[in-house]
Amino acid sequence: MGEKYGTVKILRESSTSGVFNLILNRPSVSNALSLDFFSEFPKALDALDQNPDVVVIVLSGAGNHFCGGLDLKSVAAIANNSSGDHGRTMAMGRVGLRRQLKFMQDAITAIERCRKPVIAAIQGECRGLGVDIVTACDIRYCSKDAFFSVKEVDMGITADVGTLQRLPGIVGFGNAMELSLTARRFSGEEAKELGLVSRVFGSKVELKEGVRTIAEGIGEKPPLAVVGTKAVLIRSRDVSVEQGLDYVATWNSSMLLSDDLNQAISAYTHKRKPTYAKL
The missing domain is CATH 3.90.226.10 (2-enoyl-CoA Hydratase; Chain A, domain 1)
Incomplete structure (x- = not known):
C-alpha cells in the first residue's frame, strides 16, 4: 500500500x-x-x-x-x-x-x-x-x-x-x-x-x-450497492424516517442506473457470475 x-x-x-x-x-x-x-x-x-x-x-x-x-x-x-x-x-x-x-x-x-x-x-x-x-x-x-x-x-x-x-x-x-x-x-x-x-x-x-x-x-456483490447501503444506513441512523427516505431517493437517482445494475440483471438472467467495475 x-x-x-x-x-x-x-x-x-x-x-x-x-x-x-x-x-x-x-x-x-x-x-x-x-x-x-x-x-x-x-x-x-x-x-x-x-x-x-x-x-x-x-x-x-x-x-x-x-x-x-x-x-x-x-x-x-x-x-x-x-x-x-x-x-x-x-x-x-x-x-x-x-x-x-x-x-x-x-x-x-x-x-x-x-x-x-x-x-x-x-x-x-x-x-x-x-x-x-x-x-x-x-x-x-x-x-x-x-x-x-x-x-x-x-x-x-x-x-x-x-x-x-x-x-x-x-x-x-x-x-x-x-x-x-x-x-x-x-x-x-x-x-x-x-x-x-x-x-x-x-x-x-x-x-x-x-x-x-x-x-x-x-x-462479490455490486460495489455501488454495497457502498450505497452503508452510506444510506449511517445517514438514516441519525435522521427521521422521512429524511432517510429522501436521502436514499437522492442517492439512487444518481447511482441506480449503472453498469452494476445491468451486470446484475444480465448475470441473473443468464445464470453466470457477474463482473463489476472497481470503484
Whole structure:
C-alpha cells in the first residue's frame, strides 16, 4: 500500500482478493494503542478506501487480543499536556485538550466515513478504546474467548471517543448505561445477546475463516450497492424516517442506473457470475 505505519498494518487476503486486513499491531501490549494510532489509523483507512482493489476491510488485532484500550503512557501524556495552575495557562491547556479529543474522535469516525464496509473480527480483550473502535464498525463478530469492557469510568474518565454516542443505538440505552457505569467485563456470548456482535465463533481460527468467507461474499456483490447501503444506513441512523427516505431517493437517482445494475440483471438472467467495475 506504500506508506508504512507503526500501530497498524495492512495485509491483502490473497493476490486476487478484494478483502484487505487492517490489523492493530502492538501485540506485545495487547494492542493497547499509543497516540500515534490516531494519526496512522485514518491514513490507513483512507488509503484502503481510495484503492480500487479494496472491496471489504476486515479490522482485527495482532496476537491474542483485539485492543486493550489506550496505553497508560498516552493517557499520562494527554493529562500532562493539558495541566495548568492558573488563568491563561489553564485555559490554553483546556483548549488544547479539547482539540486533542476532537482529533481522536475524528480518527474513529473515519471508519464510518470510509466508503468500504469495515468488519470487526474481535478476539480476546476488547476494552476502552477497543469498544470505541468496534462500535464504529459496520459489522462485528467475535470469538468465544472475547471479552469486553467499557472501562473508562474505572480510570476516572468519561468515555469520549465514541462509545457513549454509538453503543446505545446498538445495545439499547439501558444496557449501554449499565455497561458504561459499572465498567464490568462481559463475554462474547453476552455481547451477542446484547446485539453488539452478530455471531460468536468457537475459536480464533474459526473467527478468521468465518469472517473471511463473509467478507468475500460481500465482495462479490455490486460495489455501488454495497457502498450505497452503508452510506444510506449511517445517514438514516441519525435522521427521521422521512429524511432517510429522501436521502436514499437522492442517492439512487444518481447511482441506480449503472453498469452494476445491468451486470446484475444480465448475470441473473443468464445464470453466470457477474463482473463489476472497481470503484
